Amino acid sequence: MQGRFHTFHTKALMYTSYEDYEATAKWLLPQTEQRPKVAIICGSGLGGLAEKLENRDVIPYRDIPNFPQTTVEGHQGQLVFGTLEGHQCVCMQGRFHTYEGFDVYQVTYPVRVFSLLGVRTLVVTNAAGGLNSSFSVGDIMLIKDHINMPGLVGNNPLCGPNDDRFGVRFPCMSDAYDRDLMALAQQTAEEQGIGAFLQQGVYCMVGGPTYESIAEGRALRTLGADAVGMSTALEVVVARHCGLRVLGFSLITNKVVMSDDDSTLKANHAEVLVACNNRAQDLQGLVRGILAQMPLDPEDL
Numbered sequence: 001m002q003g004r005f006h007t008f009h010t011k012a013l014m015y016t017s018y019e020d021y022e023a024t025a026k027w028l029l030p031q032t033e034q035r036p037k038v039a040i041i042c043g044s045g046l047g048g049l050a051e052k053l054e055n056r057d058v059i060p061y062r063d064i065p066n067f068p069q070t071t072v073e074g075h076q077g078q079l080v081f082g083t084l085e086g087h088q089c090v091c092m093q094g095r096f097h098t099y100e101g102f103d104v105y106q107v108t109y110p111v112r113v114f115s116l117l118g119v120r121t122l123v124v125t126n127a128a129g130g131l132n133s134s135f136s137v138g139d140i141m142l143i144k145d146h147i148n149m150p151g152l153v154g155n156n157p158l159c160g161p162n163d164d165r166f167g168v169r170f171p172c173m174s175d176a177y178d179r180d181l182m183a184l185a186q187q188t189a190e191e192q193g194i195g196a197f198l199q200q201g202v203y204c205m206v207g208g209p210t211y212e213s214i215a216e217g218r219a220l221r222t223l224g225a226d227a228v229g230m231s232t233a234l235e236v237v238v239a240r241h242c243g244l245r246v247l248g249f250s251l252i253t254n255k256v257v258m259s260d261d262d263s264t265l266k267a268n269h270a271e272v273l274v275a276c277n278n279r280a281q282d283l284q285g286l287v288r289g290i291l292a293q294m295p296l297d298p299e300d301l
């Protein structure tokens with residue numbers, strides 16, 4: 001009996017403790033005067049938004065206690081604190097992916113730290129492959145729902161002992177993407193004249209790093225996904241668990257190969273980065289426009 005208990009205890013030690021997140025938050029606070037209410041996770045090629053922040057404090061991940069380090073080309077690895085359209089923000093320039101070898105607890109580590117810093121709203125962006133045939137490369141998809149493929153098969157960042165200080169054991173995900181922020185995004189895109197490029201859809205997270213086979217692309221479409229990528233859902237699950245509002249965007253950087261006829265259209269990382277550069281400015285402008293119209297937290301007034 002004691003042996004079995006011991007086995008459980010050893011496994012439990014693998015999970016990050018509240019004190020670890022708290023230690024990181026406490027280390028970060030004196031590094032900046034910013035007290036962010038908004039966190040922005042910049043996806044592949046979308047880190048430019050962090051350059052637009054005013055009164056910036058830049059902190060490389062390598063200096064931050066307990067933070068993982070990024071390894072992907074096109075991703076930097078730093079937190080940028082600053083003000084954007086009147087909102088105190090923290091941007092992740094570079095995020096963590098399971099395909100880099102990080103576990104789901106490392107991938108989502110920053111989100112809980114942000115919540116302890118006082119963040120109330122999370123904006124997530126990513127590069128994604130289009131599954132919906134009506135989407136074009138360069139479209140921006142407002143994420144209305146997700147399929148957390150790693151989570152569905154048991155690799156969920158909320159697996160393990162639940163810490164009630166963050167949230168409940170069985171959190172709801174049917175309202176993960178905030179409807180009011182989605183409406184504001186739609187309205188802002190129309191005002192900015194990019195409504196024609198703004199789609200809405202379901203994002204499916206897969207583990208990667210392989211792009212989808214034809215059969216996989218077709219299967220994901222059949223499951224109801226409009227776009228597929230290798231990030232975001234895990235961070236959103238943890239953000240919702242600790243009560244953050246979430247707004248998400250996918251930049252459609254390529255069309256997923258869906259039949260033998262178009263199998264010469266091979267997905268590749270270079271193509272993804274080119275599409276990002278072309279439309280990234282519009283997505284950055286859209287996020288800024290949304291923040292400009294988003295009410296400030298009453299505590300900031």
Ligand code: HPA
Nearest residue numbers: 127128129228229230267
């Ligand atoms: N599949 C998965 N992830 C991606 C893709 C894709 O086609 N494009 C950009 N990220």
